[in-house]
Amino acid sequence: MANRPTLNGRDVWLALLALLGAWQTAALLAQRAILPAPIVVLPVLARELPRELGLHLCVSAYRVLTSIALAIALAAPLGLLLGQSRRLNRLVAPALYVLYPIPKVVLAPIVLLLLGVGDLAKIALITLILFFQVLVLVRDAAAAIRPELLLSVRSLGAGRRALFRFVYLPAGIPAVLTAVRQSIGTAMAVLYVAESFATNYGLGYYIYLQGSTLIDYPRMYAGVLAMALLGLGLYFGVDALERRLCPET
Secondary structure (H helix, E strand, O other): OOOOOOOOOOHHHHHHHHHHHOOOOOOOOHHOOOOOHHHHHHHHHHHOOOOHHHHHHHHHHHHHHHHHHHHHHHHHHHHHHHOOOOHHHHHHHHHHHHHHHHHHHHHHHHHHHHOOOOHHHHHHHHHHHHHHHHHHHHHHHHHHOHHHHHHHHHOOOOOOHHHHHHHHHHHHHHHHHHHHHHHHHHHHHHHHHOOOOOOOOOHHHHHHHHHHOOOOHHHHHHHHHHHHHHHHHHHHHHHHHHHHHHHOO
């Protein structure tokens, strides 16, 4: 796995301060209620997180984390299997070629009609997005393993189980983490769409309620920040797992 560039904490904080500064400047220039300044929104975020907003954040986090776990459990083994078997991959590849480019968010109305408006539909939507990302990247990582490496391991008497454990699985873990990292932004967008109607809990519901029904823009922006924090937390969590499971050599 190629080493990815890493950022230290100071760089992240500087970028965050720059974004807050740009937001503050835009709010001062606009002078509109629809764009409150961060000095107005941040106290609202701090006040609401231990209360109602915190509940919605926990519900959204549960849905996203469950979806990630399901997508990995379903797609990673299948991707490894396709990467090991050229014959099976030739059978499945045409369907993947057709389905992979389709933006899965357009399936939201169909999934909601089939599965209802509860947690199952929302989790299924996000799982669907992550599934194809994980499947394709894990398959490609397994298929890209050098033949001489496989021959050398087989020469030591390794069977299929040993090859899976010591060759294919280590090659698949970085692909899984990369797929999850690449899909977090899309997953959060779909989460917002799925939670913005026909539900009473979740950050999408909270943002829509505050902005479109109650016209409370500071609380709406606090919900947007909470969703951004959830996405960042997931992203940094994947980075931490990568450093632990895939140390640089």
